[in-house]
Amino acid sequence: MADPRERNGENERKPGSTDDADLSARLKSLDARISQASTHRAEPEPRSRQTSDSSALGQAFRFSAEFVAGVVAGGVIGWFVDYFAGTSPWGLIVCLILGFGAGMLNLLRAAGMVKPAKYDEKR
Amino acid sequence: MASPIEQFQIKPIIPAINFTNSSLFMVGAVALIVGGFMLATRKRALVPGRGQSTAEILHDFVAGTLTDAAGKEGMRFFPLVFSLFMFVFTANMLGMIPGFFTVTSHIIVTFALAILVIGTVVAYGLVKHGTHFFGLFVPSGVPSWLLPFIVVIEVISFLSRPVSLSLRLFANMLAGHIALKVFGGFVVALLGAGGALTILAPLPLIMAVALMALEFLVAALQAYVFTVLTCIYLNDALHPGH
Numbered sequence: 001m002a003d004p005r006e007r008n009g010e011n012e013r014k015p016g017s018t019d020d021a022d023l024s025a026r027l028k029s030l031d032a033r034i035s036q037a038s039t040h041r042a043e044p045e046p047r048s049r050q051t052s053d054s055s056a057l058g059q060a061f062r063f064s065a066e067f068v069a070g071v072v073a074g075g076v077i078g079w080f081v082d083y084f085a086g087t088s089p090w091g092l093i094v095c096l097i098l099g100f101g102a103g104m105l106n107l108l109r110a111a112g113m114v115k116p117a118k119y120d121e122k123r
Numbered sequence: 124m125a126s127p128i129e130q131f132q133i134k135p136i137i138p139a140i141n142f143t144n145s146s147l148f149m150v151g152a153v154a155l156i157v158g159g160f161m162l163a164t165r166k167r168a169l170v171p172g173r174g175q176s177t178a179e180i181l182h183d184f185v186a187g188t189l190t191d192a193a194g195k196e197g198m199r200f201f202p203l204v205f206s207l208f209m210f211v212f213t214a215n216m217l218g219m220i221p222g223f224f225t226v227t228s229h230i231i232v233t234f235a236l237a238i239l240v241i242g243t244v245v246a247y248g249l250v251k252h253g254t255h256f257f258g259l260f261v262p263s264g265v266p267s268w269l270l271p272f273i274v275v276i277e278v279i280s281f282l283s284r285p286v287s288l289s290l291r292l293f294a295n296m297l298a299g300h301i302a303l304k305v306f307g308g309f310v311v312a313l314l315g316a317g318g319a320l321t322i323l324a325p326l327p328l329i330m331a332v333a334l335m336a337l338e339f340l341v342a343a344l345q346a347y348v349f350t351v352l353t354c355i356y357l358n359d360a361l362h363p364g365h
Contacts, residue, residue: 058344061295069287074279095279098272102279106287 066106074099127304152213192354208350215342228296237285248360299338306331
């Protein structure tokens with residue numbers, strides 16, 4: 001930091017205007033630095049979802065959950081279809097197979113082997 | 124010796140209103156969060172003290188996660204996301220105290236939270252975008268004869284999200300607590316076996332200590348993962364068909 005006394009001595013003749021200009025210049029540079037710092041802080045992490053994959057155990061849990069969820073969701077839907085439409089057991093069979101497909105899709109998407117769903121594409 | 128899954132048993136405390144140990148710990152978690160935040164933000168100092176600083180860091184952390192995933196408009200869901208994060212995090216951490224009940228190790232609890240999230244996504248998406256919201260399920264560039272199958276599979280895939288969201292949190296908490304209990308049981312069993320086996324007893328104890336550290340990591344990480352996925356799903360409700 002510059003020594004303030006030295007600068008004061010330098011600007012002795014016209015104190016008012018230069019002090020104001022100096023102050024506003026310093027404020028401006030401070031503003032710029034603050035906004036730079038805040039944009040730096042707001043910089044989004046490229047893919048925050050990767051955090052859960054940091055360990056192999058987490059990955060195993062994630063993939064198994066994705067796959068099982070697809071099959072379970074298919075089974076539940078099939079059961080409801082049968083329950084309300086009285087088509088037992090065809091709704092359960094068809095929806096379980098479709099659920100298996102959905103589970104595979106979830107799994108491949110989680111592994112990044114298939115293009116992500118429309119609803120996962122970023123803005 | 125106690126079985127490893129005995130810790131998950133639901134015991135009624137006040138049977139007349141079905142108040143169980145699970146309810147007690149849910150109420151305890153909520154009371155801890157509300158009380159803690161009221162205590163931390165009581166002074167509202169310009170220069171925060173330790174408590175207020177912690178509260179502000181938690182706020183900024185969740186707000187940052189939400190705006191990263193769902194943009195500025197996502198902040199209207201901030202009360203929901205912050206409540207979810209704090210509840211899951213506090214419940215997980217309370218569960219790490221020996222002898223305490225882990226609320227999130229029951230799938231019905233995590234499933235209810237996940238249904239709340241997906242319900243919000245669907246309801247808000249339908250109100251905001253109407254039928255345009257269903258455009259989520261129609262991928263582009265698919266042959267027309269394949270489209271019916273793809274749409275059905277996409278719908279099931281979408282409906283499987285609350286299941287996978289709840290399953291992940293539940294499975295992690297359940298597996299971790301069972302593993303801890305099993306290794307704890309080994310220590311007792313080896314000590315009781317007598318002779319040369321007694322000398323081996325510290326080995327599973329070391330393992331249990333290591334697992335305890337891992338479980339703290341998992342408890343915090345799963346609360347974070349739950350929050351991040353909630354934010355990503357809320358992003359669908361805000362910006363479908365992009």
